[in-house]
Amino acid sequence: MPSASPLSEEIDGIKRMEDAGASAVVLYSLFEEQLRQERLELHHHMESGTFSFPEALTYFPEPEEYRLGPEEYLKHIAAAKKAVRIPIIASINAGMNNGSSLVGGWTQYAKLIQQAGADALELNIYYIPTNMTLPGGEIEHTYENILKAVKAEVKIPVAVKLSPFFTNFANLARRMNDAGADGLVCQPVLPAGH
Numbered sequence: 001m002p003s004a005s006p007l008s009e010e011i012d013g014i015k016r017m018e019d020a021g022a023s024a025v026v027l028y029s030l031f032e033e034q035l036r037q038e039r040l041e042l043h044h045h046m047e048s049g050t051f052s053f054p055e056a057l058t059y060f061p062e063p064e065e066y067r068l069g070p071e072e073y074l075k076h077i078a079a080a081k082k083a084v085r086i087p088i089i090a091s092i093n094a095g096m097n098n099g100s101s102l103v104g105g106w107t108q109y110a111k112l113i114q115q116a117g118a119d120a121l122e123l124n125i126y127y128i129p130t131n132m133t134l135p136g137g138e139i140e141h142t143y144e145n146i147l148k149a150v151k152a153e154v155k156i157p158v159a160v161k162l163s164p165f166f167t168n169f170a171n172l173a174r175r176m177n178d179a180g181a182d183g184l185v186c187q188p189v190l191p192a193g194h
Contacts (some may be wrong), residue, residue, distance in 0.1 A: 001022060001023050001024045001025070001026070002017050002022050002025055002026065003026050003185075004026045004027060004028050004029055004091050004122075005028065006028065008025055008026065008027045008028050008080075009028055009076075011076075011079055011080060011083045014080050014083060014084055014088075015083055015084060018084045018085070018086050022086060023086060023087075024086050024087040024088070024089055024119070024120075025080070025084070025086060025087075025088055025089065026089040026091055026122055027073075027076065027077065027080070027088065027089065027090050027091055027118075028091065029091040029092065029093035029122075029124055030070060030073045030090070030091065030092050030093065030109065030113075070109065070112075073090075073113075074112055074113065074115075074116040075116075077090055077113060077116040077117055077118050078116050078117050081116075081117040081118075081119075087119035087120060088117070088118055088119055089118065089119060089120040089121065089122055089159075090113045090116075090118040090120075090121050090122070091121070091122040091123075091124055091161075092106060092109055092110065092113070092121065092122070092123055092124065093124040093126070106123070106146055106149060106150055107149050107150055107152075107153045110150045110153055110154050110158075111153050111154060113154075114154045114155065114156050118156060119156060119157075120156050120157040120158070120159065120182070120183075121150070121154065121156055121157070121158050121159070122158075122159045122160075122161055122185055123146065123147065123150060123158060123159070123160050123161065124161040124185075125143050125146060125160065125161070125162075126163065127139055127142075136166070136167060140166070140172055140175060143160065143172070143175075143176070144175055144176070144179040147160055147176060147179045147180060147181055148179050148180060151179075151180040157182035157183065158180070158181060158182055158183075159181060159182055159183035159184060159185050160176050160181045160183075160184055160185070161184075161185040161186075161187055162176070162184060162185070162186060162187060163187045164186065164187060164188070164189050
Protein backbone atom coordinates (compact mmCIF):
# COMPACT_ATOMS: atom_id res chain seq x y z
CA MET A 1 0.00 0.00 0.00
CA PRO A 2 1.59 3.31 -1.05
CA SER A 3 1.96 5.93 1.64
CA ALA A 4 1.11 9.58 1.17
CA SER A 5 2.96 11.00 -1.81
CA PRO A 6 2.60 13.51 -4.65
CA LEU A 7 1.12 10.68 -6.76
CA SER A 8 -2.09 10.97 -4.74
CA GLU A 9 -2.54 14.65 -5.59
CA GLU A 10 -4.10 13.80 -8.95
CA ILE A 11 -6.88 11.30 -9.68
CA ASP A 12 -4.83 9.88 -12.56
CA GLY A 13 -2.00 9.12 -10.12
CA ILE A 14 -4.42 7.27 -7.83
CA LYS A 15 -5.73 5.28 -10.81
CA ARG A 16 -2.16 4.39 -11.81
CA MET A 17 -1.44 3.15 -8.29
CA GLU A 18 -4.59 1.02 -8.37
CA ASP A 19 -3.62 -0.35 -11.81
CA ALA A 20 -0.16 -1.20 -10.44
CA GLY A 21 -1.74 -3.34 -7.72
CA ALA A 22 -2.06 -1.00 -4.75
CA SER A 23 -4.46 -2.41 -2.16
CA ALA A 24 -5.29 1.10 -0.85
CA VAL A 25 -3.97 4.64 -1.22
CA VAL A 26 -3.09 7.12 1.50
CA LEU A 27 -3.79 10.62 0.23
CA TYR A 28 -1.35 13.46 0.73
CA SER A 29 -1.82 15.11 4.11
CA LEU A 30 -4.06 18.01 4.88
CA PHE A 31 -1.88 20.19 7.10
CA GLU A 32 -3.13 22.01 10.19
CA GLU A 33 -1.63 25.17 8.73
CA GLN A 34 -4.08 24.89 5.82
CA LEU A 35 -6.97 24.58 8.27
CA ARG A 36 -5.80 27.65 10.17
CA GLN A 37 -5.26 29.58 6.93
CA GLU A 38 -8.78 28.71 5.80
CA ARG A 39 -10.25 30.14 8.99
CA LEU A 40 -8.10 33.29 8.75
CA GLU A 41 -8.98 33.87 5.10
CA LEU A 42 -12.68 33.35 5.71
CA HIS A 43 -12.62 35.78 8.64
CA HIS A 44 -10.70 38.34 6.57
CA HIS A 45 -13.12 38.11 3.65
CA MET A 46 -16.17 38.25 5.89
CA GLU A 47 -14.87 41.36 7.70
CA SER A 48 -13.44 43.09 4.64
CA GLY A 49 -15.43 46.23 3.88
CA THR A 50 -17.43 46.05 7.12
CA PHE A 51 -17.10 49.76 7.71
CA SER A 52 -17.71 50.75 4.08
CA PHE A 53 -20.90 51.87 2.35
CA PRO A 54 -23.47 49.06 2.04
CA GLU A 55 -23.82 49.84 -1.67
CA ALA A 56 -20.21 48.79 -2.29
CA LEU A 57 -21.00 45.16 -3.09
CA THR A 58 -17.68 44.72 -4.84
CA TYR A 59 -16.05 44.36 -1.44
CA PHE A 60 -17.37 40.81 -1.19
CA PRO A 61 -14.79 38.36 -2.51
CA GLU A 62 -15.47 36.36 -5.60
CA PRO A 63 -15.33 32.58 -4.98
CA GLU A 64 -12.26 32.13 -7.17
CA GLU A 65 -10.36 34.63 -5.00
CA TYR A 66 -10.30 32.35 -1.99
CA ARG A 67 -9.81 28.76 -3.03
CA LEU A 68 -9.59 26.94 0.27
CA GLY A 69 -7.28 23.96 0.61
CA PRO A 70 -9.48 21.94 3.00
CA GLU A 71 -12.54 22.21 0.73
CA GLU A 72 -10.50 21.04 -2.23
CA TYR A 73 -9.17 18.15 -0.14
CA LEU A 74 -12.71 17.01 0.68
CA LYS A 75 -13.68 17.21 -3.00
CA HIS A 76 -10.55 15.25 -3.88
CA ILE A 77 -11.58 12.45 -1.50
CA ALA A 78 -15.02 12.24 -3.10
CA ALA A 79 -13.55 12.25 -6.62
CA ALA A 80 -11.02 9.55 -5.71
CA LYS A 81 -13.76 7.35 -4.25
CA LYS A 82 -15.70 7.60 -7.52
CA ALA A 83 -12.63 6.90 -9.65
CA VAL A 84 -11.23 3.74 -8.01
CA ARG A 85 -12.39 0.58 -6.23
CA ILE A 86 -9.63 0.46 -3.61
CA PRO A 87 -9.91 2.11 -0.17
CA ILE A 88 -8.98 5.78 0.10
CA ILE A 89 -7.25 6.76 3.33
CA ALA A 90 -7.21 10.47 4.15
CA SER A 91 -4.48 12.05 6.26
CA ILE A 92 -4.46 14.99 8.67
CA ASN A 93 -1.06 16.35 9.64
CA ALA A 94 -1.05 18.63 12.68
CA GLY A 95 1.35 19.64 15.34
CA MET A 96 1.04 20.48 18.97
CA ASN A 97 1.95 23.87 20.32
CA ASN A 98 3.70 23.61 23.68
CA GLY A 99 2.03 20.29 24.37
CA SER A 100 -1.49 21.27 23.36
CA SER A 101 -3.32 20.89 20.09
CA LEU A 102 -6.51 22.25 18.63
CA VAL A 103 -8.50 19.08 19.25
CA GLY A 104 -11.66 20.73 17.93
CA GLY A 105 -10.02 21.21 14.54
CA TRP A 106 -8.97 17.56 14.40
CA THR A 107 -12.46 16.31 15.20
CA GLN A 108 -14.27 18.76 12.92
CA TYR A 109 -12.18 17.84 9.88
CA ALA A 110 -12.20 14.15 10.74
CA LYS A 111 -16.00 14.24 10.52
CA LEU A 112 -15.89 16.13 7.22
CA ILE A 113 -13.35 13.65 5.83
CA GLN A 114 -15.62 10.77 6.81
CA GLN A 115 -18.61 12.51 5.19
CA ALA A 116 -16.57 13.01 2.00
CA GLY A 117 -16.26 9.22 1.74
CA ALA A 118 -12.79 8.34 3.07
CA ASP A 119 -12.51 4.69 4.07
CA ALA A 120 -10.05 5.45 6.89
CA LEU A 121 -8.08 8.30 8.42
CA GLU A 122 -4.41 8.67 9.29
CA LEU A 123 -3.62 11.10 12.11
CA ASN A 124 -0.10 12.40 11.68
CA ILE A 125 0.58 14.00 15.05
CA TYR A 126 3.90 15.72 15.54
CA TYR A 127 5.46 17.71 18.31
CA ILE A 128 8.91 19.23 18.57
CA PRO A 129 9.38 19.76 22.30
CA THR A 130 10.89 23.12 23.21
CA ASN A 131 9.57 23.35 26.77
CA MET A 132 12.28 21.82 28.98
CA THR A 133 9.84 21.30 31.86
CA LEU A 134 7.28 19.29 29.88
CA PRO A 135 7.61 15.56 30.65
CA GLY A 136 7.47 13.13 27.73
CA GLY A 137 4.51 11.37 29.33
CA GLU A 138 2.40 14.51 28.92
CA ILE A 139 3.15 14.59 25.20
CA GLU A 140 2.11 10.94 24.89
CA HIS A 141 -1.04 11.67 26.91
CA THR A 142 -1.92 14.43 24.45
CA TYR A 143 -1.58 11.94 21.59
CA GLU A 144 -4.05 9.69 23.40
CA ASN A 145 -6.49 12.56 23.95
CA ILE A 146 -6.41 13.56 20.28
CA LEU A 147 -7.00 9.97 19.19
CA LYS A 148 -9.87 9.47 21.65
CA ALA A 149 -11.52 12.74 20.57
CA VAL A 150 -11.33 11.80 16.89
CA LYS A 151 -12.51 8.22 17.51
CA ALA A 152 -15.53 9.58 19.41
CA GLU A 153 -16.59 11.52 16.31
CA VAL A 154 -16.02 9.08 13.42
CA LYS A 155 -16.86 5.47 12.62
CA ILE A 156 -14.14 4.91 10.02
CA PRO A 157 -10.87 3.27 11.11
CA VAL A 158 -8.28 5.69 12.48
CA ALA A 159 -4.53 5.01 12.36
CA VAL A 160 -1.94 7.09 14.19
CA LYS A 161 1.35 7.92 12.49
CA LEU A 162 4.17 7.88 15.03
CA SER A 163 7.73 9.09 14.80
CA PRO A 164 10.46 6.78 16.10
CA PHE A 165 11.66 9.34 18.65
CA PHE A 166 9.81 8.11 21.73
CA THR A 167 11.75 6.68 24.65
CA ASN A 168 9.58 3.57 24.85
CA PHE A 169 7.94 3.08 21.48
CA ALA A 170 6.40 -0.27 22.45
CA ASN A 171 4.67 1.30 25.44
CA LEU A 172 3.32 4.14 23.31
CA ALA A 173 2.08 1.64 20.70
CA ARG A 174 0.20 -0.23 23.44
CA ARG A 175 -1.26 3.03 24.75
CA MET A 176 -2.46 4.00 21.26
CA ASN A 177 -4.04 0.55 20.89
CA ASP A 178 -5.75 0.92 24.27
CA ALA A 179 -6.98 4.39 23.26
CA GLY A 180 -8.71 2.91 20.20
CA ALA A 181 -6.23 3.17 17.33
CA ASP A 182 -7.20 0.84 14.48
CA GLY A 183 -3.62 0.88 13.22
CA LEU A 184 -0.21 2.42 13.65
CA VAL A 185 1.92 3.89 10.91
CA CYS A 186 5.60 3.93 11.75
CA GLN A 187 7.57 6.81 10.31
CA PRO A 188 11.01 5.64 9.19
CA VAL A 189 14.25 7.29 10.19
CA LEU A 190 16.10 8.30 7.05
CA PRO A 191 19.87 8.66 6.92
CA ALA A 192 21.18 12.22 6.76
CA GLY A 193 20.86 13.76 3.31
CA HIS A 194 17.79 11.80 2.23
